[in-house]
Amino acid sequence: MALGNHSTITQFLLLGLSADPHIQSVLFVLFLDIYLLTIMGNLTMMLVIRADSHLHTPMYFFLSHLSFLDLCFSSVTVPKMLKDLLSEIKTISVSGCLAQGFFVLISAGTEVSLLSVMAYDRYAAICHPLLYGQMMRKQLCVQLVCSSWSLGVLNLLCRLGKPTNATTITQFLLLGLSADPHIQSVLFVLFLDIYLLTIMGNLTILLVIRADSHLHVPMYFFLSHLSFLDLCLSSVTVPKMLKDLLSEIKAISVRGCLAQGFSIFITAGTEGFLLSVMAYDRYAAICHPLLYEQMVRKQLCLQLVWGSWSLGFLNALINILPASNLDFCENHTISHYSCEIPSLFPLSCSDVSTNLLVLLCSTLLHGLGTLLPIISSYARIVSTILSISSTSGRSKAFSTCSSHLTAVSFFYGSGFLRYLMPTSASSLELIFSVQYSVVTPMVNPLIYSLKNKQVKAAMRRTLGKYLPCSSWKSKAKG
Incomplete structure (x- = not known):
């Protein structure tokens, strides 16, 4: 009202x-x-x-x-x-x-x-x-x-700013994941470990790809940008969540809340576009190996990455601008651990029908615009792999795609469901949010390092080069 x-x-x-x-x-x-x-x-x-x-x-x-x-x-x-x-x-x-x-x-x-x-x-x-x-x-x-x-x-x-007389509150209260102090202590240790693993895993991927010339190819160029995005996505929400788990009053300013929502949108949105680009890269490598260098030129790789960031920014902008004009009057409690844009709509005393329509349309366009190319690419990849007579050839082709498919499943399986489902402060919302913004950034480096022989070999070479440890050097030579 x-x-x-x-x-x-x-x-x-x-x-x-x-x-x-x-x-x-x-x-x-x-x-x-x-x-x-x-x-x-x-x-x-x-x-x-x-x-x-x-x-x-x-x-x-x-x-x-x-x-x-x-x-x-x-x-x-x-x-x-x-x-x-x-x-x-x-x-x-x-x-x-x-x-x-x-x-x-x-x-x-x-x-x-x-x-x-x-x-x-x-x-x-x-x-x-x-x-x-x-x-x-x-x-x-x-x-x-x-x-x-x-x-x-x-x-x-x-x-950008909101007029000072447009709202009667200056901050929100985040309910977080639990109000029980004992559970909060356990959650703090759990998410601190997850965040440290995320930082170390993605930084390792970035440094290894940077240091090892064998990985200076389009696939790992895109992977390095995915690791950077995972670092950003995790760092947008987890440090604030860790601070709140140790605080009695979990407050965030209105502008800080909008800034966090914008950052979540741009990093998650860009990651969706980048996963679509990586599917195209795998399609070109497996279905057209002789034309691969021509299809995925260095200049095109740069353009695809910048295009992913630009589309992610545009997706974030068209959602955050209407949200920044909302008025928040009485209820200022967010039943969440972060300021995702859908969580703000129930708190507004403005008409949010336009915001909901923009969110629904942008999510559907983003989801279909990125997921359909992935499905199309992998349909052709599977068709090509099945036509390979050699068992070892099939196995090698499947292994190059399995890491990316796993990452896509983790991200899309939770991210888009979170933004398509109505906001109801349910535990399912929190689970989806934790999975795409906290768990996925931690899991991606493990997926790409454990399932990829080239990344593991590059890690051994890099560690053998920079660490004074003979065991690493012997493994790198082996």
């Missing part, structure tokens, strides 16, 4: 540049011409750079991204301004105003970062011409552009 002190404003009035109808007509023609020139100029720049191989250099690569940003930046504000210049009442909804501010911040912030990158490119070209090719490698250029977008997003997130 909504309280009387809630805001009743649903739209804003924009005064524009002038209230004089004659001046508005002149301004409309002027800004329409400017906008058309902006569209044509930047599209021409992008098409020419794309079509002419002489312009496939770092300088013009950055310039094409600058043109794209200018297109976006101009299109965020000018069409609305042109419409208002022809309208008597210049209104914009609150959500539309926030969306426009969001796109202005992200496009302007990214453009500032990109201009700095372009300055570095000119510095490298003029001050170090002989080292220019080395200083501005293709991979680095892609990373610099992605970093510019990331900084633009970070600039946006730093400015």
